[in-house]
Amino acid sequence: MLALIAGRGALPKAIADAQRERPLICALEGFAPDALSVDLTFRLETLGTFLGALQTRGVTQVCFCGAIDRPRLRLRQLDFKTLPLVPRFLRALRLGDDGALRVVVSLFEAKGFDVRAAHELLAGLTMAAGVATRSQPQEAHQGLPALGRSLLAAMGQADLGQACVLRGQDVLAQEDVSGTDALLARFSRHGEGKGAVLYKAPKPNQDRRVDLPTIGLATAAAVVAAGFDGIILEAGGVIVLEQDQVIETLDRAGLFLWLV
Structure with a gap:
């Protein structure tokens, strides 16, 4: 049986809808997925009990999908089965x-759960190499993939x-803990995005079963609003x-989407 450890956004529902049998939908308290009813809600302080509940329900596979913020650990609210996990x-x-x-993934694996990647459970989530839009990258953009890879290696x-x-x-900005939406909002507010490009890719040596970078329609709209020239993504990695809708939005504005 598959359980989705779901966060905010549309990705958990898309994965759930693609399965032959409905997965068990689980969510960290405060981070429920969009348009999807949750079967089990848990807190960091009750993770040990939650892992036991998954085993009791016959879960053998888990998939982490959707966005969450880093939770706080409230030591006074730890339950008995979670106490042994505190050092980790x-x-x-x-x-x-x-x-x-x-560390979190290792806790699930230690209990015998097979951790599945979102893009393994739903084909077509990532895109192959090439330019997906009518608009094409120009000569001024040709060096940006190498620059982006080099910068992401340092950030990683x-x-x-x-x-x-x-x-x-030039590197105009780097993503921090506030995320890509906040990064793009700075440019739409100040109108400094003309000629710029958003580059997005996984961190080097990242476990690609979890937290694979994601964009969607909101990202495309924010890039258009910021006056960028386009988006460059790692092919198969985002x-x-x-x-x-992403391609249509970029096409209407004359921006490119380049997978490289």
Whole structure:
């Protein structure tokens, strides 16, 4: 049996709808998915009990999907079955996002659960190499994939962010814990995005079963509003939700979507 450890957004419902049998839908308290009823809600302080509940229900596979913010650990609210996990929790909270996720995934694997990637459960979530839009990248954009990869490698060492904004050979901004939406909002507010490009890719050595970077229609609309030239994504490495609408939105505005 499959359980979705779901967060905010449309991705959990898309995955659930694609399965022959409805998965068990689980959510961290405060981070329920869009348009999908939740079967089990848990808190970090009750994770040990939650893992036992999954085993009791016959769950053998789990998929982490959807967005969550880093939760707080309230030590006074720990239940008995979660107490043995505290040392690993504390280690996770000292790490960056990717490191913390690795610790969480290891807790599920230690209980015998097979961790499945979202793009394994729903074909077509990522896109193959090529330009998906009518508009094409120009000569000024040709060096940006290499610049983006180099920058993401450095960001990955610090375990921070999966996106950056580039123009020419300049790095205009890097994603931080506030996420891609906040990154793009800065440019739409100040009108400084002309000629810029959003580059997004997984961190080097990231566990691609969890937290694969994602864009959707809201991302495309924000890039248009910011006056960017387009979006560059790692082919096969970024989930693109609402693909037809994303491409249509970029086409209408004359922006490109380049998978490389």
